[in-house]
Amino acid sequence: MRYELYYWTGIQGRGEFVRLALEDAGADYIDVAREQGDAAMMPFLRGNHPGARPFAPPFLKAGRTVIAQTAAILFYLGPRLGLVPQSETARLYAHQLLLTISDLVVEAHDTHHPIAGSLYYEDQRAAAKKRAEDFRQRRIPKFLNYFESILERSNGKHALALHSYVDLSLFQIMTGLNYAFPRAMNGLRPKLPHLCALAERVATRPRIAAYLASPRRLDFNESDIFRHYPELDAKQLSAQTRQPGDNAGVTK
Numbered sequence: 001m002r003y004e005l006y007y008w009t010g011i012q013g014r015g016e017f018v019r020l021a022l023e024d025a026g027a028d029y030i031d032v033a034r035e036q037g038d039a040a041m042m043p044f045l046r047g048n049h050p051g052a053r054p055f056a057p058p059f060l061k062a063g064r065t066v067i068a069q070t071a072a073i074l075f076y077l078g079p080r081l082g083l084v085p086q087s088e089t090a091r092l093y094a095h096q097l098l099l100t101i102s103d104l105v106v107e108a109h110d111t112h113h114p115i116a117g118s119l120y121y122e123d124q125r126a127a128a129k130k131r132a133e134d135f136r137q138r139r140i141p142k143f144l145n146y147f148e149s150i151l152e153r154s155n156g157k158h159a160l161a162l163h164s165y166v167d168l169s170l171f172q173i174m175t176g177l178n179y180a181f182p183r184a185m186n187g188l189r190p191k192l193p194h195l196c197a198l199a200e201r202v203a204t205r206p207r208i209a210a211y212l213a214s215p216r217r218l219d220f221n222e223s224d225i226f227r228h229y230p231e232l233d234a235k236q237l238s239a240q241t242r243q244p245g246d247n248a249g250v251t252k
Contacts, residue, residue: 023207
């Protein structure tokens, strides 16, 4: 089957999590908006195309089926691309982990747009500094310590028993955070050996390495989810340091 991926041009965004899975599996797919422009998505978003109506990209067209939301797309693609074990328990666990990754992606975005996505970053810079400080000191360690423990409980190399789309998504998370918060991540990296090693291994997988070296892999930029604003980055406390209110303000 030839898959059709729809996502905004010019950024990696949430579509990149799907793109990495398609690339790693050597799937036959077309990145529709990159070839036809963002207008190609409008019939779906306006409800003028048969099938499920997406709220926003990314969405995937597989034959007559339209699937939106990153986690739902990967839940669908995982068994078809050989990127998740076949058992229902493993598939649900992978889905759970991807939903948690999606929570982290939202929080990373909200560091530079804490008030409203419709405002420019410059219009909410003061609030962004406060939000980013909490993200660096509490939320990044909380999330990454969790995923580090997931790898430890598995075989130290994969989130599940074998390579899966969760590993690919964790690679994207580590790469994005390293871009957006390099100083903070430098402080955390010694406490995250399994995550760091996983990111390095994924980058050397033959199809992923070829993709990363190709023009299909767009650079991170300041229109994307992971953005590097030096004023939002700072040296990070130890990943093992418990912060006041660490159990408060959990975003769902």
